[in-house]
Amino acid sequence: MDVFGDLFRGVRAHGSLFGSTTMTPPWALHFVDGAPLTLCTVLNGTGWIVPEHGAPEELRPYDTVVVRGPESFTFVDELDTAAEPIACGEFCSTPEQGGTTHRLGWNDNADNGVGATTLIVGAYPVRGEISRRLLDALPVVLRVEAGGTGDPVLDHLAAEVALDVPGQQVVLDRLLDWMLVCTLRAWFDRPGGEAPAWWAAQRDPVVGEALRLMHAEPAAPWTVSSLADRTGVARSTMAKRFGELLGEPPLTYLTRWRMTLAADQLIERESATVAAVARTVGYADPFAFSAAFKRVRGINPSEFRRTAAGVARR
Template sequence: MDVFGDLFRGVRAHGSLFGSSALTAPWALHFVDGAPLTLATVLNGAGWIVPDDGPPERLGAYETVVVRGPGTFMFVDELDTTAEPLACGEFCSTPDQGGTRHRLGWNDGAAAGAGATTLIVGAYPVRGEISRRLLDALPVVLRVEAGGTGDAVLDHLAAEVALDIPGQQVVLDRLLDWMLVCTLREWFDRPGGEPPAWWAAQRDPVVGEALRLMHSDPAAPWTVASLADRTGVSRATLAKRFADLLGEPPLTYLTRWRMTLAADVLVEQKSATVAAVARAVGYADPFGFSAAFKRVRGVNPTEFRRTAGGVAGR
């Protein structure tokens, strides 16, 4: 498993399509859910994405933005639109168990084909500490222009939205997942961009392989020597290249990743003992695990489970 794939574990569309709408000016849709991640793309026409925090972004045909919550945003025909905002929350979506679940529902029935703007919006619940590392790497709004690898996915989305057949929501969910992955990859790889350190490090033949090894089997008894042996370089070479690209030694990175995994297990598996969680992430001694967890997370595993579990429940 690579780093990017691992961070996507808790990012999945599930009944998450807001809807597709043919809009005629003037319009103003206010998406009030504040979902952790929202993908918005225009199939034809154009409009403006206006986030609570950040400058507006014009969105043309086959252009896509991803908005990071918890702030809300609007989609308007013009920045000085005369339209009264339609709150897409009461009419468009219903929060469910800490995530966001959406239903088709908003539509401008008067819109005709000529001059109409067609918008598709999907929102993503993001659960757990693993996927939070992905959110931390994103700005409030990121924009990807047309002409990239996501265009083919949009063709499929447009065709599927026009249908009303069994299994449609499952297909739309998977297409939205595909679209989100394509959008983030293109944004991280954009010329002149500043992707997170782990994104660039994955491309390095030595550090990338070390990362894959640690993410594929985080509980293994990795040492710098064993990682260097598997990557075909000396310990000194691995340590230097790893620190140069990621800003920390390999085993420091591994400890932080193990504690991230442990944090999700503590919350999601209530019956698991601290000792069992310790073993799951490579610690034979639960006391050593607890000390490492507190050093990284600031609280011991039991306290983290109590506080984080309460927040997740609410």
């Protein structure tokens, strides 16, 4: 598993909120769900994404915007539109309510005349500490122009939304996953962009292989020497190149990754002891694990679990 694939594991469309609507000006849709990630694209027409805090982003045909929650945002026909905003959130899920989020999608078709805009929206849950590292690498709003690898996916989405057939939700979920991956890849690879360090490091023949090994076998007793041996370079070369590309030593990266994995296990495996969780991430000694966890996360494993459980109950 590569770094991007690992961080993406908790970002999945699974019966996610999805909608398609065709609107004629003026319109103003205010999205108040606070979803961790919301993907918006237009198949035809134009509009503006206006985040709660940040600069507006124009959407032209096949442009895509990803908005990071929990802040709300608005989609409008013009920045100075005269339309009253319709609040689209948990209860805004049918055409009668003016919503654009719905489990199976719907098409308003109010007036498909000149100036009409067809909007597709997918709201993503993001589960676990692992995927939060992906969110941390993203701005509040990122925009990818049309003409990339996501265009064929949008063609499939448009075709699927027009249908009413068994299994449609499954197809939409997979297409949304595909679209989100294509969009984030394009954004990370954009000229002059500031992608996270691990994105470029994955392509380095030495550091990329070391990252793949640590992500594939996080509990293995890795040392800088063993990573160097597996990648066919000297220990000094491994340490130098890893530090240059990622800004930290290999074993520091490994410890942070192990603690991220452990954090998710502490939440998901409620009956597992701290010692059991420690073993899954390469620590035979639960005390050494607890010390490492507190050093990285600022709280010991038991306190972290209790705090996470309290948040989940609320």
